[in-house]
Structures are given as structure tokens and as C-alpha cells.
Amino acid sequence: MKFYCICFLSFIFLFMFSMMNFFFFMFFLMNNMVLMLEWEIITLNSCSIVMSILLDWMSLLFLMFVSLISSVVIYYSKSYMSSELNLTRFILLVLMFVFSMILLIISPNMISILLGWDGLGLVSYCLVIYYQNLKSYNAGMLTALSNRIGDVLILMVISWMMNYGSWNFIFYLEFMTNDYEMMIIGAMIIMAAMTKSAHLPFSSWLPAAMAAPTPVSALVHSSTLVTAGVYLLIRFNLLLENMFFLKLLLLLSGLTMFMAGVSANYEFDLKKIIALSTLSQLGLMMSILSMGLPDLAFFHLLTHAMFKALLFMCAGVIIHMMNDMQDIRFMGGIGGYIPLTSLCMNISNMSLCGIPFLSGFYSKDMILEMMSFSSFNFIIFLLYYISTGLTMYYSIRLMMYLMINDFNLLSIYNLYDEDYIMLKSMMVLLMMSVISGASLMWLIFYYPFMIYLSFNMKMMVIYVSMIGLILGYLISNMSIYSLNKFLVFYNISNFLCLMWFLPNLSTYGLNYFFLSYSQKLLKDIDMGWMEMYSGWGLYNIMKKYSIFYNIYQMNNFKIYLFSFILWMMMFMLLLSLNF
Structure with missing residues (x-):
């Protein structure tokens, strides 16, 4: 009952909150307004740490979309997660996640x-390992470590x-914009954005994060x-x-787009x-952002959020x-x-395919036409x-596979479409x-x-x-055999199926190297000589001294008598030496 109330x-x-943001967005847009609020927390040597809030049409519109999708996802979770334990914890984690995103937006x-x-990275780790099993732990570790690279780069930007x-x-x-230092900051921001948005070579964590519950996937990945x-x-x-950064980002984003499309056909x-x-x-x-069209990238970001949350x-x-x-x-079936x-x-x-007059069509068609209209080369055009x-x-x-082919799971099955909580939440996004x-x-x-x-x-x-439609129909209908049916193409199929071996490279390559190196440091330094000269060594010295003083206190008369005799003998010896 407590869970349903919180939910x-x-x-x-x-x-x-979403409706309020929509009205504010309309007001700000019509009046061409920007509102900036600042609260000074601390000033240190002419550097002020301030809590700033920027409200303009872009942040308010994005806030409206994020809060609408998160509200619908929480309502959906009321039914989807009803048989789970610790549901209040789940809702609180989702709310923390939404709060972190709101903080980032404004x-x-x-x-x-x-x-x-950092809040997004931490809470996403907690949500990915929500179902506590080995696969979820591995996926959560891969997600957290990939995102930590971006966190470190943001920290470097702050220090710079x-x-x-x-x-x-x-x-x-x-x-x-032409300053050398700001160029370095731009490079760091691009790298941080690439880790968070799972671009090459950091793509492997995004499919791995599917270990999280489906409502989380609907919120996180839309x-x-x-x-x-x-x-x-x-x-x-x-x-x-800077043209070098833009061209590099354009190439990497185009390759990411191509690699993900090919891998999805093998999955x-x-x-x-x-x-x-x-x-x-x-x-x-x-890629459209790297062509210098931020409004168009923002437009596709918003339309994609709606149909992708619905799809999940x-x-x-x-x-x-x-x-x-x-x-x-x-x-x-x-x-x-x-x-x-x-x-x-x-x-x-x-809508994802860009069928005319659905939401995805307006943004995707405009993106492709603007790309055709631009002066980029044939490789980008092909990608x-x-x-x-x-x-x-x-x-x-x-x-x-879902709608037309035969049902292959159980001979007795119960498919029903009467979960009205889920249906209501899906109808809003529809x-x-x-x-x-x-x-x-x-x-x-x-x-x-x-x-x-x-x-x-x-x-x-x-x-x-x-x-694409004809090929998808033919391959899935098995009326023609796909290339991966032949053993000759086994290696290339394996390469394309496994996201160009990125999960293996990320897990066994980079992450394994850094984790094993940090384990070596832990054993050799924290638990090795550093321990002997700081924590454990100091403890041993103090223990020996305390034992010694304890014996001294418990046997003081004997010790005093013995020490008095010893001193007298030494005194007599010195006297005899002088004479």
C-alpha cells in the first residue's frame, strides 16, 4: 500500500511539473526570455562557487519531456514491478535519477x-544491478567504469x-571560441559526452545496461x-x-550509427x-550536431525520446x-x-523508421535532407x-518476428491485453x-x-x-538465406554480431587491465609496505609498548627493586673504574 501511495x-x-514546464516554455518562447538565478555558496580566493539555474525555452522544453516520460514510466512501474520486493527503494532510485537529470538540464x-x-552515473549503476545476479553486477561495473571516464574529464574541465x-x-x-585553452576544454567536453552517449569506442556499456528493469530502460535510454x-x-x-574536433566527432558518430544498425540485425x-x-x-x-545544427539535433532528441520510451x-x-x-x-503472432x-x-x-507524418519522420527526413544539402563527402553520405x-x-x-511469424514458446499460453495501468501509460506516449x-x-x-x-x-x-523494408521482410521470412548461414561467413558474422568486438575489448582489454592494475596497487601498497609503515606497523608498535607498560604497572615493586639494584651495581662499577 505504501508503494502505491508513493508511486x-x-x-x-x-x-x-511537466504541464507547468510546458506553460513556462510557451511564455518564455513567446517573449524571447532567459532567466538566470544564482545563489552564492562560498567564495574562495576570488573564485565563487555558485548554484546557478538557467531557464530558457530549451531547458524548459527538455524538462517538460523528461518529467512527462518519467511520470508515465513511474505509473507503468506500478503494474510492471508489482510482484517485486523493495518497491519503495525502486521508486526512490528513479526519482533520484530524474532529479539528477533535472539538475543537469538547468x-x-x-x-x-x-x-x-555524477548523480546519473551513480544511480544508473544502482538501477542496473537492481536484479542482484552476476550478469547484472558485470553490466553495472562496465556501465560505471565507462561513465567514470566522462566524470574525470568533467572534473578536469572544472580545474581548468x-x-x-x-x-x-x-x-x-x-x-x-578561438582561445587555445577553451579548445582544450572543448576536446574534454566532447570526450565526456562521447562516454555518456556511448559512442565509439565506449559503446559496449549501452546494450549491457539492459540488465536493468524495463521501466528503467524506458526512462534511461530514451x-x-x-x-x-x-x-x-x-x-x-x-x-x-574547431574543424578537427567536428570532423572526428562526425566520423565517430557515423561509424557508431552504422555499427549499431548492423549489430541490431544480428541480435x-x-x-x-x-x-x-x-x-x-x-x-x-x-553527427547532425557536428554539422553545426544544434536546434535540429535537439528536435530529433525530443521526438526520439517519445517513441523510444513507448517502444521499451x-x-x-x-x-x-x-x-x-x-x-x-x-x-x-x-x-x-x-x-x-x-x-x-x-x-x-x-515512427523510428521515419514513416511519413509520424513524429520521427519530421526530424529524420529533415536531418537527411540537410545532410544531402551540405558539402560532406561520399563516405558520410553512405554512412x-x-x-x-x-x-x-x-x-x-x-x-x-513478433507479429507475423508463428508463436514458438509454449503450447499453452496466456496472452492478455487487459493491464489497464500499462495501457493508459502507453496511450499517453502513443x-x-x-x-x-x-x-x-x-x-x-x-x-x-x-x-x-x-x-x-x-x-x-x-x-x-x-x-531496407524489402530486405528486412525477405531475411526474417527466411525466403532467402542470409550470409551468416554459410560457415565461410562465420567470422565476419561473429564480428558484426558482437558490435565489432567492443564488449570484449572493453571488458577484457581496458577495464580488466585497469582493474587488475588497481588490485596490484592495493596488494603492494595499501596492503604491503604502506600498511607496514602506517596502519599495521603503528598498531604493532603500540601493542608492544602497551604490553610493556602493562607489565611495568602490574609488577612495579619488583621492577623498582630490580632497577635499584641494577643502578647501584652500575654506580659501584663506575666508582671502581675511577679508582
């Missing part, structure tokens, strides 16, 4: 950004920015943790004018397919129905049994369009997945993008999508 109150509070100050950034007398980066963006890096770079976009775990699709969309956001929630319902089975090869969930799943999937085709490919493959694209397009952009391209270039998105 309901959290839902109401976050939903009302902060123009590096100190408070670090608090939110002491040169400027303040940590409010918002004041330095305009007039320090609008909060993984988009924190993208949002930070949108705020720092004026620093990203059979339902949640990991959706996680890899998130990784692909993050690559799309980062539908996956959670399906996993529940399948007795906690996540392998899509055992699923099939669910469209006739759970029609409303299947409807939500298909609409969110089509974009092949990744778009792969998105269509794995989405259609997922639909075929409505937003349909209408958010068109409405945000009018709100965010002050002027319409007029993109003039030739007919074939304009239709290229449709061509590529159609090719």
Missing part, C-alpha cells in the same frame, strides 16, 4: 553539472576553468542518461567550431535490439506475457492476442543512408509519438527550412527505406 504521488507531481555551471552528471575565475561556462562561449552527453554538447555548441534479444537502435539514433543526433514499454509488456523470455525467436500493445509497438516502430536503411531493416525484422513531431517543428524553428534538391535526391530517403 501515485510521484506520478501526479511529475505530471503536474545548470549553466560546471560544478552543478558535475553533481547531476579556475583560470577564468568562474565556472559559469555560459559567459565564456561567445568570446573565447530521454535521460544517454541524451545527457548530446544535451551538454548542444549547450557547448559554440565551442565546437535476438528484444531489449538489446531496442538499445542498439537507441545507439544508432544517438549517432544520428551527434511495449517490449516490457511482451516480455511479461512471455514468462520473462526476451528471445524474439520464441515470440510470434502476438498481434491477434494483444492488439493494443501491438498497435503501440507498430506505431513507435514506424547516413545505409544506417537509415538498416533502421528500416531491423524494425521490419522485429515486426515480422499520442505524443504521433503529434509531437509536427507540433515541435512549429515551436522550435523560428523559420521553415526550405531545402531545394533534385527529385531523386529528395526521394533518396524513400528509396533507401523501401530497400
